[in-house]
Amino acid sequence: MGSTGSPYSVAALPTSGRPLPIRTPRSATASDDSAAEEPVSPTAILMDAIYIVVTIGLGCPVNLPVLRAGLATQLARYPRFRSIQVTDGCKNPRWERTAVNVDDHMIVPTLDPVAVEADPDQAVDDYVASLPELPMDRSRPLWEFHFLDFPTSDATSTVVIRVHHSLGDGTSLIMLLLASARSASDPTRLPTMRELTVRTGAIYKPWRRQPPSAGALAASAAWVFSYLVLAWNTVVDVASFAATAAFLGDPHTLFRRADHDVAFISPRRFVRRSLSLDDVRFIKNAMNCTVNDVLVGATSAALSQYYFRKSGYSKTGKLCLRSILFVNTRPTTSLQAYVNMIESGKVDDVAWGNQLGYILLPFHLAMHDDPLAYVCKAMNTVDRKKSSLEVIFTYKMTEIFLKMLGLKQAGAFIFKRMFANTTISFSNMAGPTEQIESYGHPVDFLAPSVYGIPQVRHPGSYIKTFNFKQTFFYLYQQNHLSENLQCKDICPQLLMCRF
Template sequence: MSLDAERMSRVDTAWLRMDNDVNLMMIVGVWLLEPGITLAALRRRVEERFLRYARFRQRAVPDLLGASWVEDEHFDLSRHVVTTKLPRRRGQDERAALKALCAELAATPLDPQRPLWQFHLIERYEGGSAIVVRLHHCIADGIALISVMLSITDGGAEPPKHPRHAHGQEHGHEHGHEHDWLADAVLRPITDLTVKAIGMYGNGVARSMEMLAHPQTRFLGSLAVARHGWQVVHDAAALALMTDDSPTALKGKPGGLKAVAWNEPLPLDTVKAVGKALGCSINDVLLACAAGAIGRYLHDLGDDPAGKEIRAMVPVNLRSSDKAWQLGNRFGLAPLVLPIGIDNPIERVYAVRQRMAELKGSYQPLLAFAVLAMAGFLVKPVQDAVLNLFARKTTAVMTNVPGPREPLKFCGSTLRQTMFWVPASGDVGLGVSVLSYGGGVQFGLIADTALCPDPQAIVERFEPEFEKLLWLTMMLPWPGEDGAAA
């Protein structure tokens, strides 16, 4: 092993080893640019900006104790930034062909002997160009990768520079022992001291994170300690004793072939207006529409969703916004139950709001992070067994990432549309992505074709569900300026 090797964090190690025959732990994204760009321009931008992050020149090397990041002595940019032709069947339009290519790449492993990322440039696409980006989840989570991708756009902020430590480690980065502080804090037995640390700042995972980062702070209030200690125990039991979600056509044994889909953007301001009128968040509205689209798809398939609920694992960010540029994974998972069996859109959005409110004071995301950290200690067969306990109780992975409100430029071209898809672990067959960008919000799906052969059929039901919610909201009584109904 090289002297410059860096130990991979326990959580990142768990993600590295989570690949299986039917699900690869890759985040796949697509950028649509207008006008088109050249391969030379893309390679130049990647070399000047992207490779400033040392991680993208490093290989992931597993060993008996976990894994390390090792400099790729034979790094070749031409292997990572490539042109790809868009294969088109007779009668197939460009958008359908791009979706088929994204699905194929999502099921194609990255070369484990090289850094785990790749850019695929389709030079001529809809009058411009398209870029498909693939990055292994062990490198970073979605929030960090959004920060990285923004940094390579025109005018993007450069990553902060830090003094080098011995063996190539950088102060403040997710390297060595520093980046494991959260895992160490969570994995300690919940003694009186740890319960006090977790409960000190009151409700909210973010405040607990701050306490765990600064354990020297004085503790407050024995009643608060007892209350939050009970919350930890309660949430740990809830995670361990989760019941199976409703059986539907979307659960079963995946086959490994993928299909992807996305819709045209909805106006973000309209979604905000609906949320404000109903006293709900944008998230509540979007998740309710996603639940409605899935329910309608199952209904039309002959799989009656009435009275059914499915569970989606929702990532919860555990890092502060000023650390978003750092690589590595710092997020927990919260089990969100989606009410796919509620037909009334208003009733459904309020049901989602209630479920989200129940999660806000929960330590389940923190405890799920602990499970991932613990899994990083285990040999792969035992890790798979632990993580499959979650997968068996879950139908989908669902994530919502906020992007910039104004359209970005890349190599002089306009980034007119972007979408990404999240990987699913174990035997989970459905990944749901919501992304806001440039004043719009998009809904995307990646599905295993054995469980959902046509995810576009779900995506196409998303906008009609939002339209129903919009019209019903407009029909509700609106307060006048004096507070009376208008």
């Protein structure tokens, strides 16, 4: 609830729920370092309509002057936040540096005080849901911070960050965010992040020549066989990816209807459901799987219950849909190492931008008597995908098609068709392992999501996890689905099982 006369931009949200445009002054003129230019990557161009939205719950009221000073400091660390896309008649756009007035990017909305007092949680949800309807000014860098300075059920105040996806993927942005954060227990040091999981399997073991023996021959045979399996799985997965981009689509369900089904079109919202990370880890350890396996299984259980309850379909039936899993293709350098590079000033050594590959992950809808069956199915599916180089080939295939067909044709043929022919999108992001604070503001939670992908004309869910106390299911989908889908009820059901 911004005050009048604030030096920061102000937006108003009327009681009807229909947002008014954000009114912000024009950006400052370009600075002297505008000569520092580089082409916009093909992947970034394909992200033209996609935006990342991060909801951050703070444990104290917003201190705008302190946060403004912190943002101004961080801008120098990441040139993309000081750049705009320009064409000047060129075939492809390029990045050009510009001067940034931080106040233009700090939005203090004026909300209906009656609505905020009656239900502050709903007021935050309504405001975040309005962001896709508010265009961003492309004459200045495409990022914004929205400050909602009133308490909710899980935070004292809320900050909503909106960033155009061309500025970077989730890994890039989380690196920058964590580089500006500090440990809540020791504000003099960076937050601690988890170590990378060591990859297992015969193909990841270095080859060592051994003296001839029965055991050595068996180990060699297993090593060769693992590569044959890898090659076969890769061929099958790449063929499936190509068929999906060309013609192969999921069946029409409650989660994905035909394009001409106008009755299915309804307002879309962001809805956050939180699960205790301790509960998730308990299931993970008991079943000897990963956190992502548990989350995919929990999502499968939630969507299955919703589907069979609303569709009237026989509960003995099964349905296999497909999801798109986004994978970071950077070298296996730990997130901690990247954050340390930023902190030490070695920004040029950090792998910025969008470096994403794609995996088509089968997604099963079924009713199981044992809730842990959902986790087992997810674990088997993900393990099968780990024995494939699909993510590398899809990343390279996209680049090749971009060069052969051009950005416009390739974007329509691969990017849009791939999302339109699948049902759900998954992504995940690991965060710090401890409580953090940002410029003196304790961070209670972070919940990232995205909007603008072609898939969300159907009700697709985009799920990210942030590991320090809770993991969040953040959904961007049809209004009626968001109101009825209770992901938060799934983990307690899984925990009721006896191991």
